Amino acid sequence: MTTSILTSFIIIISFIVKRIQADCQNNTLTETTFVYRRVCYFANWAAKRYDNISRLTPEDIDPFLCTHINFAFAKVLESLIIAPYEEDDLKGWTANSKGMYERILKLKETNPDLRVLLSVGGWTHASRGFNEVSKTAANIKNFVKNSVKFLRENKFDGLDLDWEYPGAKDQGAEPHSKTGYTKLVKKLSRVFKREAERTGQEKLLLTCATAAARHRIEAGYEVEEVCKYFDFVSVMTYDYHGSWDGKTGHNSPLYAMRNERKKFREWNINSSMLVWEELGCPKEKLNIGLSAYGRAFSLFGETGMSNGKPVTKKKSSIGIKASAAEAGKYTREAGVLAYYEICELLQNNPSNRVFWHQQMSVPYVSSKTLWIGFDNIRSVTLKMQFLKEHGYGGVIIWSLDLDDKTGTVCNEGPFPIFNAAKRELLILPDHLINKDKKCSDDNITITIEHLHSKMTKIKQSKNSK
Structure with missing residues (x-):
């Protein structure tokens, strides 16, 4: 009797196993491999530069370099609408030429998996327009409705909110901006979802670029709440230091430097990401930030000067009194140098040497008169390994x-910074390979063999009696 029941049980289990195996085979066809996000910003003014080294047009971009491209920037008007910043965003300069929106979106013809979002705001835009939008429920409703219309008409895949920053009085944010930001994000998310369900179109993505410093995060974001509604959150983990400090400091350190002042102890990627986690944002929704530029400083002599007196030069030259370095001949902004401008400086002047800061895991250039905190292929690779080890969703x-678009200046191949990030992020950790697989043939086999073993033992026991 026992053997008969067990035999029937095995037949039933075998039937279930075959159905599971069939489901597994079907699921394999639709299974998607995990991909770390690589979100790249395209600055619409870059196409207007005069020289070929610094000018970048949409046609210069490898369609497979990024998973997402954020078109920067559009502006928010007090009339509660999104508007283009540049005259040629919507239409080209001549009757037959295409606008920048259309040209950047054309990359999707080569890579259909690419998503192109419109980034609204930016540092110089500050809180203009955003204050008005977030002031009342009626204003939010109107802005969201207008935004969906603008995004769909121009064929964007989503909206990247780059309000720098809600809660920041020095950037013109009004007292209601922190709670207003949350209400705006909720409304955008819900309307994007309903619009997709109604029209059958792919849902518009909702993302944001956010602050890295704790004081700005706590002042401007109800973190746990807003993270529920964003598809992903991009933390701008750069510009920790610059000429505004009046002394040298690295643009984007991965870790803190020992014995740093308390004020600056959290001004690094590791600490900033922990703040967002501690305040309730899921790690998989968070992107860390990289910069393809360095912050450059002019030193006041070999030892540096303070109040007219010489100061002993520190080993790493960090914290030495300094001002903004001369503008690069291509980007033309004092205190900022593109990666290819740094490469050119190193090639043209042997006195500009690259050093490695062990504690912060980043390189810097140091000479008698110049100091630059920047990223190179080595530090980018380490930062991407950090990203994977900590379970963040992308960059x-x-x-x-x-970046060096052609690779001819730095001699490291086209877009060396972006490609260094891509190469490392394409190497998936073991736990993410086939992470969505719903069954295991090995486990099924073991289960059946185990049952057969049990049945054999029962038979042997019965025969021995």
Whole structure:
């Protein structure tokens, strides 16, 4: 009797196993491999530069370099609408030429998996327009409705909110901006979802570029709440230091430097990401930030000067009194140098040497008169390994035009910074390979063999009696 029941049980289990195996085979056909996000910013003014080294057009971009491209920037008007910043965003300069929107979206013809979002705001835009939008429920409703219309008409895949920053009084944010930001994000998310369900179109993505410093995060974001509604959150983990400090400091350190002042102890990628986690944002939704530029400083002599007196030069030259370095001949902004401008400086002047800061895991250039904190292939690779080890979802990089687009200046291949990030992120950790697989043939086999073994033992026991 026992053997008969067990035999029937095995037949039933075998039937179930075959159905599971069939489902597994079907699921394999639709299974998608995990991909870390590589979010690249395209600056619409970069196409207007005069020289070929610094000018970047949409046609210069490898369609497979990024998983997402954020078109920067559009602006928010007090009339509660999104508007283009540049005259040639919507239409080209001549009757037959295409606008920048259309040209960047054309990359999707080669790579249909690419998603192109419109980034709204930016540092110089500050809180203009955003204050008005977030002031009342009626204003939010109107802005969201207008935004969906603008995004769909121009064929974007989503909206990247780059309000720098809600809660920041020094950037013109009004007292209601923190709670207003949350209400705006909720409404955008819900309307994007309903619009997709109604029209059958792919849902518009909702993302944001956010602050890295704790004081700005706590002042401007109800973190746990807003992270529920964003598809992903990009933390701008760069510009920690610059000429505004009046002394040298690295643009984007991975870790803190020992014995740093308390004020600056969290001004690094590791600490900033922990703040977002601690305040309730899921790690998989977070992107870390990379910059394809460095912050450059002019030193006041070999030892540096403070109040007219010489200061002993520190080993790493960090914290030495300094001002903004001369503008690069291509990007033409004091205190900022594109990656290819740094390469050119190193090639043209042997006194500009690259050093490695062991504690912060980043390189810097140091000479008698110049100091630059920047990223290179080595530090980018380490940062991407850090990203994977900590379970973050991806990276954002500012910006495509600041990398060596042709590879002829740095001699490291086209877009060396972006490609270094891509190469490392394409190497998946073991736990993410086939992570969505719903069954295992090995486990099924073991289960059946185990049952057969049990049945054999029962038979042997019965025969021995």
